[in-house]
Amino acid sequence: MVRRGTGRGSAWSKWGRGVLWLVLLVLLAALSVVWWVRVTSLPQETGTLELLGVRGEVTVTRDQWGVPHIRAPSDEDAVFALGFVHWQDRAWQMDFQRRVVQGRLSEVLGEAALGQDRFLRTWGFQRAAGSVLPELSAQSRALVRAYTAGVNAAMRRGKVAPEFRILGYTPEAWTEVDSVSWSKLMAYDLGGNMDDEVLNTRVVARLGQPGLNEVTAPYPAGAPTILSADELPATGAVPAPLPDTAALPAATVQALQAHLQAARELRLHRVPGKGSNDWVIGGSRTASGKPILADDPHLALTSPMLWYLADLQGPTLKAIGASIPGLPAIVIGRNERVAWGVTNVNPDVQDLYIEPATATLTERTETIRVKGGADLQLTVRESRHGPIVSDAGAAAVGPRVALQWTALQPGDTTMDAFLGLNYAQNWTDFTRALQRYVAPSQNFVYADVDGNTGYYAPGRVPVREGWDGSLPVSGDGSREWQGYIPFGALPHTYNPADGLVVTANNRVVPDGYPYALSNPRNWAEPYRAERITQLLEARPTGVTVEDVKAVQLDTVSLVWRDMKEALLAARPEDDLSRRALEVLRGWDGDERAGAVAPTIFEAWLMALQGMARDELGDDTTLNSLSALRQLQTNGELCRDEARKLQNCAAFLSASLKTAVDDLSARLGSDPQRWTYGRLHQVASNHRAFGNVEALAWLFNHRAPTHGGTNTVNVARPEAGTFRQTHGPSYRQIVDLGNLNRSIFIGSLGQDGNPLGAHVSDQQKKWVAGEYLPMSTDPADWGQTRRLTLTPGLQPGQ
Template identity: 35%
Template sequence: MGIVFRWLLRLAVGLVVLIVLAVGLVYYLASRSLPNYNQTVEVVGLEAPVEIVRDNANVPHIFGGSDGDVFFGLGYAHAQDRLWQMTILRRTAQGRLSEILGTRTVSYDRLLRRLDLYRLAVQSLEDQDAATQQALSAYAAGVNARLAEINREALGRGAPEMFLFNAPIAPWSPADSLAIVKLMALRLTGQVGEEVLRARVALMLNDPARLMDILPDAPGTGVAALPEYASLFPDAPRYTATVPRSDDPLSPVAPRGLAGASNTWTAAPSRSASGGTLLANDPHLPLSAPSIWYLARLELAGGGVIGGTIPGVPVVLTGRSARLGWGLTSSHLDDQDVFIEQLNPDNPEEYLTPEGYKTFESRPSIIKIKDAPPITLTLRWTDNGPVLPGSDFDLGAVTPPGHVASLSWTALSPDDTSVSAAIALMGAGTVQEAIAIAERFLAPSQNLSLVDQDTIAMKLIGTVPKRDPSHQTQGRMPSQGWLAENLWQGRMPYAQNPEFVSPRGGILGNTNNKVVDRPFPNHISFNWGDTQRVTRWQRLMQSRQVHTRDSFIEAQLDTVSVTARTLLPLIGADLWFTGEAAPEGTPQRQRQIALSLLADWNGQMNEHLPEPLIYAAWVRALQDRLIRDELGPLADEFTRVSPLFIERVYRDVEGAAVWCDVRNSAPKETCTDMARLALDDALIWIGETYGTALESLRWGDAHQARQDHEVLSEVPVLRYFVNIRQSTSGGDNTLLRGATSGRGPEPFQNVHGAGYRGVYDFADPDSSVFITSTGQSGHFLSRYYDDLAQLWRRGEYIPMSLDEGLARAASVGVTILTPQEK
């Protein structure tokens, strides 16, 4: 017995030793790719030495003898900290994810190959101005210098993920940066999805007048009635099933309602307590670990520039110089149109045009797939754009037999000079100079907010398609691609893009709200991103005669939901404090407790309160009850609450209260009935998920910021190291926007928000501040992987200074790049 025990003990000790050795080996290999920020490196491609000074938040301050050398340094710094992220962005744009990730990403590669974004980026390289071509080449050389160092010094393949998804990393090229900008344009637009959804709903509804309830326009002057989609395409498959939605963070297409968003506001000196201009900006994108944003300061020949960059692109996209500040919000421009193309019944390789049948442009494309046979696609283009299959964007649900769908989109340009405009903007000194430069920006369309020392402005930038006034659907639904009146007729003049300069009130801002109300075809969009947050923003801006940096920060972090304050009195009007007292533990008692809590609530979506969770679950259940019998499975497309829809129903706007009656039931349900039933639904779900003690609920338990690694988020054990989860305040309709997923067992997770926040004060520029949602490093073993995340969650910021002395005084390292001797 003793011998057996001794051998078992030896085996156990041996096993523990092996595990320790294995863990140690894994840690050693993974840690080899941790950057050394205190070193001197000889590199190829520099004209003179470059210094990369990293302040105490690991923000690189890059100094060089020329602009080209500074961009070289930025490429090197990006590759030090975010090489895996850059690799994934490039492969996504190229349609080559499946080479390393296998069958999981085949559908994404198919879409990107059909859109041909990378080939268009290569073609547009020659259209960039000389300064931009130099910047792109220098940046690529900096990335490649880091790759050479990794290979030379055996630095763990550059990132831990490279051990799991082993594939050679091709040298970076200037076109790669252009392709990433086009990829961002895809992620920031959702117009094609809205067109298809509107057509599908139009096919499903018995009463066409109800279309404007469930898909309402932003408040303002109405638009002319649209034709019924069934009259345009009588053979469209009315009941085609929805393609299952994916919450995969690798998807290049954002879920409905989670494409572009953002906040920005500016104050003129007359409305600033300090006497200088103010600008606040917080772009909203999918949350991830690491964040898409990377903070950097570039000391260019025209002066220092500091702000948020995207790894892979040599541009400060939102930030400031000593003379100019700029911020971005999604404009929600209608920049995409779907065309239904009629095939020649005698030759399916031809499609109908206004001049007759024409042959598709086509060519093969091979997708290589890890651990699976390759796939050959036939890429086809019409005069309107690339042909997309029915599986993309649910196009099959609105495409009749004998037809295919094609896409027109402003980003599908082979002479896209957007990056040239963005690089030139960093050198602009005045608002007017910046507006003139931005004319070269094509896509993604944005509202560009600007401040210099004296002036504030906002200009919509990006190509606005020119449409015929007699367009069949006004671009709101797919249209017949063989009719001349439906086709794009070039671009609208840049001068006609909405522009606001030095308004009398001294305040400008945008929360993705409707900015102009122009009749078609001079409109900007029918699908605006916000009708709610702007109301709260107006209140906060007008509640003060003058503003400060801190009041702008306060507005960025505001958690009051105007939506809750509006909807609760409507849906609960006949429920508040009614009925007899109910026994403890009964559904009626739970309902009374919930209503009592909500009656005393001020609409603050605070993470520590129970009321936000009760409210959010109630309106979500209510919307589902209102639309489920009308739309059937298509109701699954409306997973996030539409406040305008519920308001229309409960105010009975143009007869919208008809949604409250369940068509398939004998009784006639009232809106009060639906509100009560939905509240009971919500309380049952809350009880099963979070417990029945309503007073003890926390919104933050449901509204966790889901900052997950895009590839390793579901890998056992590793997910605890690479994912960042935090309890957060805010919600879908608060200025502190934390948009919820609306799907799955955790529908209120915070998945889309301000990955970057910045506030710039031009009375004292070095008092400006900024923050990102994770940290500078993409290496999960780095102390800088999540060091900014807690500051971001608490609403704190770090200094945004161009003072070189401050950067050096608190630096965590200085990297010196020197030209390699020949």
């Protein structure tokens, strides 16, 4: 006998089928939306397009990683095509970056971005960018014009990045000012002296002048400098000037701190351990007999990544390397004869002036449009030194503090310099291009196919007489810049005798240099430079590209080497601290994702770096060198009355317990399970949606990473999260003996669109220490897609 379903069973069956159909309909709708977004947002990469603005037939061949190889009959057409593919692949990034420069984020992000817009408008980044174009050479203007036309040609294709749909706006046409504007924000991102002056003001108020060297330790005597004494001009040393200050009320200091908070929200601020490495090895040291040049700039790791790999080949413009969407040049890379790399010099090019009550100020009113809210009228005041940054358009708080900065001054021809590097054929061309360089001052390393190597640190660096720029000074005229260091006197060397130049944001010159590039506390700690030099000098001859890769990817911590004795002397307060300390005793200092010791060490270091917070506030982080000096000298910063810690021995034990308690809460009570990669992961987050829970999964990218604080492969974990938010944003190694055997890699991928095929395909290789071929030979490109651009008719033709 067959049982028939009961009425209830039939009802449930019908309900279940209904739910199934509903799920299928929702899934079908979602797939339809994804298909529609892909069709309307992903660029055309094959076939032929007729475009206004291009003058000859251009081919854009994207290789298997999405890197475009552009072949054009004129240099202008090559740069036109660069603008075209930049907008195709990174439209949102480009629009966001120009909105940052313009201070127009609130228009699309709402009231939450008002503080950032106030900061950006007050500093006047867009006004400074607008003054650039008239200063550029005719050749640069022509290339900027061509690039701008290429961007607009891509925009007219009607493909819309998902971010524009989500935020509900249409981007405006690109302008020539937009094509140079991002360089101003790069100058700020690689600056930061104002942050130092604000911190130093707080230090002096709380700890006196001696506190400056306690909170930020001076560069150690005997630590590596980029140039040696025999590479300096034959002049006597200039005595180091003493800090000089006019006091600021606490309320004014707080106003300045609040103003700088907007830069932190934009991820444009100095981060401990943030920096870059580059070096060049002469042919006498290499297996090929020709130079090898390496570079890896350490910047914020974002989604999409900052850099865009590209290969441009016109009649005379033949450059391949890393470009920045929005800028019409290869910023770091090589051409058919010359290679170059950059790291940040970080000279002191910003000063805060406390303007007297009688100082003449000018005013302008700017309107900030706010999505979903009323417009804001912002009054910006300026003195002869620069914008008043102590009020940021709000009610004045105490003295009026102005900012003087080289990047805000007229006559910025930095774009001429970068475009000139793309064309350079020899050292003479290279240095002639760098004479046009203004900001941000960079350590440029150089190599050419003839076997020559060199180094130059160009840019405007102010000359101060009798004061060192580390603290705010009076604007009464007694502390003015006395011009800039002459170009010929800036640090440089050509074909150094030892065949090696290493830069890692360390001190540039030893005592004896006739100018002050910065104050003694302004340099990065020497650990990366020391480790790179140590590894390269261990192999004085026969160096290969593979050897250089190993150096670039090195994760051995010299910070641990220096701190080991002090840390292992700690007296554990409990069993968990004791077990953690035992893990460290046998550690070799290599910070790998699968190891436990790096987790404990970095967590402990974070706790140690906070030792000045009871004196200076929760936003104060010592660098590792300063923390070590306190431990070695039983310094006053170890004392913490609230926690009843009277000396560094007590602080050391307490900080170890703080660290292990934190790790136990995050990872469980068994230290053997505290592997580094569980916490230490690269966080390439989206600028707008990175913290929006509903969208972050689509736009953000995570992966466990190796390295730590001040390792060569730098990967400092962020305090509180252990995320890696800064690091080698791009790596390149150029073999001047065989240019097409050169290699490069970005931190994420070419596509900005989260639905693109190349949105993150470089990240896995980047984490694993692998590279892409930096080659202009089609045989190295793998499977390709070719798009041909041809001239279109003007309206009415």
